[in-house]
Amino acid sequence: MKILTGNDLRSGAVTWWNGTGWSLFVDDAVDVGDDAEEILAREEAARRVNVPYAIEATIDAGGHVRPAHIKDRVRALGPTVRRDLAVPTADKTGWDWVI
């Protein structure tokens, strides 16, 4: 599926398009299908997100959203070398899927 991600303009935090707004949690990301361009243009113009882009992702057996590219998986959770600073998700599967 296709999901959208970017950074919050004010805080810089990594965010994910959840269908109505931008969430801090990758698991909230929704499939945007063919609407990517339109949503990206609208949201960026409204400054609700900064430099957003569309990426490929899948949903795993546990229902978790998994970005296809390693870079976006690192963005989803945080630096692999500072796990103490991870985004506090409800996903308890740990870091195995990131790398």
Added chain:
Amino acid sequence: MAHNLGTSPDEVQFRFRDDEPVDHGTVTVDSALEQTNANAVRIEPGDDARLLLPFLDRLALVEVNFPSFGDGRGYSAARILREAGYAGELRAVGQVLIDQLSHMRRCGFDSFAPDKRLDEEDALRAFATWENVYQRAADRRATIADKRHEA
């Protein structure tokens, strides 16, 4: 006559000179080299400003185009003209933005025709950003080092 290039005086948003602006368009550097009567020229980023040095006294307007604000060749072109004694109008045109104004002014530009009009208040603040300066440049302001050591 290839006078169809360039900005008209109406498009000039800021001008720091008292003389009458040239009322017609500019020609390319190449044409200026051929036409002995051209008094207004437009410099593109790839042009060598030094080609104009032999004709400076007949020029009244030089436009320096910034098709993209990130291309800084026009700053060198401007200084080179001023260093050679050019005293006519030096107009920055194209993608001229608020945050480039103070540097352009220091390089010798004395008129500005941005392709999108700038917020007046923001622009006036930008022109006044630097009460003092570190480098000697075309504006001939006394530098900080000069002030530190003036007798």
Added chain:
Amino acid sequence: MYKYDQYDQAMVDARVEEFRDQARRRLEGKLTEDQFKPLRLMNGLYLQLHAYMLRVAIPYGTLNSRQMEALADIAEKYDRGYGHFTTRQNIQYNWIKLEDAADILADLATVEMHAIQTSGNCIRNISADHFAGAAADEIIDPRPYAELMRQWSSFHPEFTYLPRKFKIAVIGSETDRAAMRLHDIGIRIVRRASDSGAEVGAQFFAGGGMGRTPMIAPLIRDFVPLDQLITYAEACLRVYNRYGRRDNKYKARIKILVHELGAAEYTRQVEEEFAHMLSVGVEPPHEELARIAEYFAPPAFVDGPKTLDRSDPDFALWVDRNTHRHKHDAYVSAVISLKPAGGIPGDATADQMRLMARLAKQYSFDELRVMHTQNVLLPHVRIADLHAVWTALEEAGLGSPNMDTIEDIIACPGLDYCSLANARSIPLAQRISERFAQSGRTEIVGELKLKISGCINACGHHHAGHIGILGVDKKGTENYQLSLGGSEAEDVSLAKITGPGFDEDGVIAAVEKVTDVYLAARADGERFLDTYRRIGMEPFKEALYGA
């Protein structure tokens, strides 16, 4: 150390207000991201993988305890309690908010610091030998010249939209501890005989760099008189600004211009521009250099013991590894290692910064240096005080005796933090340093400079590593290329790739294998690099890829 006067202070204060205004206009939508980006970059603010990243300048790596404490406060107040010291003697914070950035710059300005021109296509923070003013082999302290150039390059009206970034390093000794010839301009301050005795001037090298086409800067002028230093630099920059390539970002650095024109032609153009500039008169008054130099007068060293009690072997090892000969024989320079085995190279917590600040105040004339090796230096420590310094460092986890060893790894942030990365750098550094520390091989191998970059931009200087590792993307997985034989010192050379890349485990094993080859082949007193230069690539290739 240099101290701001009212002018310097007013300049950084004005810059804070300018940036506050720019950030406001961005948040109000008056600036697009495309327009804002170069402006924020010129204040060191990137948008990185997880948040905004702020790079703070530490001009020529020198700072005092108050400044180090301010860096600690910023780490706690605006970031997540730590910072990352970089190879260009800066510090980076990884978790900054745009809406805080102007306040951070304002805090920095209160301690005479800034983030001006730490990014963007302008003249960047000027770096220098981290042992400046301290090293026994120094001919001339390069810092006054670096400070003169800092002022000249700050807000330079002509050179703020160069084809690409521009980095300058200044040294003042034969030994090169600043990777001088891998900079866009490298300057060595030299002394030559003249009618009136000795005359000081600057040797200019231009067109060095790393990145995807690494190049060693050729000499372009053997001697620039000191009262023409700025004029000559201005001429170098003007030729670059006018003729550097702008059609392709990857060919825009000055190294490509110098390479395409040839050093002789570039030099000719610079000389022509220089002759013109001399007539224009852009040089600051000569008294300005004298004024700046006064701030760098040597501190009041006092005589004291020149030997120490070596009965504690751990202490003795640290002294042997981490201290450096000083001009004054009762002193040494002491390296604080930010490379604990298994740690993140260059990271320091706020508490560690405060401890370093305290030690500087107490034992090093209130001075610290950020080293291009991502360590911190106490430049002037009395030999009599060394044990106390070491004890305090040990307690804080800052006492690793590993300067210039394989544990002293330079690593860029890599895929853990950097949006341009192909692969992670930090975990490799952690695993390699841990492995060598545990097996005790660090000491056996001796001096070995290992440098890791997470992509071809080469922020981790991998081209200049005795061993270099480069992260590449192999069908969406991390892969690493190994290279051997680089050096950024006075014996500068570029490393050569060994062959096909490795996965993470593979490259760590490969590093061990090449050190095996070295240990088996080394002659008396040879470093890894010397052995490699003598025996060549083949034996290493054989060990890595042979049947």
